[in-house]
Amino acid sequence: MFKVNENYLKLPGSYLFSNIGKKVAAYKEANPDKSIISLGIGDVTQPLAPEIIKSLHSAVDEMGKAETFRGYAPDLGYEFLRNAIVDGDYKSRGCDISADEIFVSDGAKCDSGNIQEIFSVDNKIAVCDPVYPVYVDTNVMAGRTGTYNPTTETWSDVIYMPCTAENDFVPDFPKEEPDIIYLCFPNNPTGTTITKAQLQEWVDYANKIGAVIIYDAAYEAYISEDDVAHSIYECEGARTCAIELRSFSKNAGFTGTRLGFTVVPKDLKAGDVALHSLWARRHGTKYNGAPYIIQRAGEACYSEAGKAQLKEQVAFYMNNAKIIKEGLKDAGYTVFGGVNAPYIWLQTPDKMPSWDFFDFLLNKANVVGTPGSGFGPSGEGYFRLTAFGSYENTLEAIERIKAL
Numbered sequence: 001m002f003k004v005n006e007n008y009l010k011l012p013g014s015y016l017f018s019n020i021g022k023k024v025a026a027y028k029e030a031n032p033d034k035s036i037i038s039l040g041i042g043d044v045t046q047p048l049a050p051e052i053i054k055s056l057h058s059a060v061d062e063m064g065k066a067e068t069f070r071g072y073a074p075d076l077g078y079e080f081l082r083n084a085i086v087d088g089d090y091k092s093r094g095c096d097i098s099a100d101e102i103f104v105s106d107g108a109k110c111d112s113g114n115i116q117e118i119f120s121v122d123n124k125i126a127v128c129d130p131v132y133p134v135y136v137d138t139n140v141m142a143g144r145t146g147t148y149n150p151t152t153e154t155w156s157d158v159i160y161m162p163c164t165a166e167n168d169f170v171p172d173f174p175k176e177e178p179d180i181i182y183l184c185f186p187n188n189p190t191g192t193t194i195t196k197a198q199l200q201e202w203v204d205y206a207n208k209i210g211a212v213i214i215y216d217a218a219y220e221a222y223i224s225e226d227d228v229a230h231s232i233y234e235c236e237g238a239r240t241c242a243i244e245l246r247s248f249s250k251n252a253g254f255t256g257t258r259l260g261f262t263v264v265p266k267d268l269k270a271g272d273v274a275l276h277s278l279w280a281r282r283h284g285t286k287y288n289g290a291p292y293i294i295q296r297a298g299e300a301c302y303s304e305a306g307k308a309q310l311k312e313q314v315a316f317y318m319n320n321a322k323i324i325k326e327g328l329k330d331a332g333y334t335v336f337g338g339v340n341a342p343y344i345w346l347q348t349p350d351k352m353p354s355w356d357f358f359d360f361l362l363n364k365a366n367v368v369g370t371p372g373s374g375f376g377p378s379g380e381g382y383f384r385l386t387a388f389g390s391y392e393n394t395l396e397a398i399e400r401i402k403a404l
C-alpha cells in the first residue's frame, strides 16, 4: 500500500482566500444589487505594456519558422535574458552578479517554494510574522517545521520574527539562531520596507552565524526612497550568505504570463559545497525552463522603451496607493506601507479583530480587503488593501470607506 507524504496532512487549511471568496459570494447572493469593489488580491490589472506585446508577437512568429524555431531552453535560461538582467538589475546598481549566477524560472512563488529542497531537513527557518505564506507551507511539506499549535497558529520548529507597528515592521534578530532566514522587502503583506543600512545588518548577522538569507525582492520596482536597497547584493558580503528571488509579476504584469529568476552566487557555500551547484542540479533535473516566447517578453522589459512603459505602470499603481493611504488617513485610520510597495497595511479601529473588520467593510462599504491575521498571528489587528485595482474603483472604494 502506498503511503502519502504525511507532512501535507499537517498543513492547516489555507482558509484565507477561500474564506474571503465564500463570504463575498454569500454577500453577493443576498445583495445582488450591490457593487462590490475588491482591493483584496495581490494580482495586477493593467494590460501588458506595448513593448512586451510587440516582443511576444515577434517571438511567436519566430516559433512558426524552421530557421528560428526554438525547442528546450538552456538550463539556466537564455543568455539574452540573463545578460539583460545582469545589466539592468545588477551592474546598474553596482552589484557583482554574473549571468551564470542567474537561474530563469516561471516565477518567484515556485522558486520560493522549491529553494528549500537544497537544504537539509534539520535546518531551522526564521520568518517574519506576518508573512507571505508560501515560505512556511513549503517547509511544512518538507517536514522542517515541527508541530502546529492551532491556538497560537504557530509551528514549534519555526522561528517567528514579529513585524508590527511597535518595531516599525523591522524584524529583530531572533533569540534562537536560525539556519535559513526568509526576508521579503518591500514586504507583502505590510507594504513596509527596511533601509539598506538595516539590510546590511542582516547580511552581517547571517555571515556571522553562518546562516543563509532567502531574499524575496518581488516588489523591488515599487521602491521610491533612496535609502532602500533594490537588491540584497547592494550590501557588502551578501555574495556569501544570500539567495535572491525576483519576479516579473509585479513590475511588468506577468502574473499570468509567468517569469521570474533566482540568483545564487557562486561564493555561497556550506563547507566546500556551493549552493549554486545544488540549485543548478535541481534546475537541470526537475525544470525545463520558461518558454522562449516569455523569455523574449522578459528581455523587452529591459529595453529603453520597455523600462519607460513599466515605470509608468508602477507609477499608476503607486498613485492608487497614495489615494488609499491619504484617504484612510483622512478618515482617521492609522496606516503603514504604500510608499515603497503597492500594499497598504492599516490598523483596524479599536483593535477590532481583522475578520470582523473584513465583515464590516464588506457589509457597510461593499469593499473587500484581506484580514491581517491570515498572514500570521502578528497580523491580527491589521488589514491589507492593495493598489492593484483600477483608478476609478480605488477612488470609489476610498470614498465609501470615508463615508462610513
Ligand SMILES: Cc1ncc(COP(=O)(O)O)c(C=O)c1O
Binding pocket: 042, 106, 107, 108, 109, 110, 112, 132, 184, 188, 216, 218, 246, 247, 248, 249, 254, 255, 259, 260
Ligand atoms: C512576496 C511575494 N513573492 C512572490 C510572489 C509570487 O510571484 P510570482 O508571480 O513570480 O510567482 C508574490 C505574489 O504575490 C509575493 O507577494
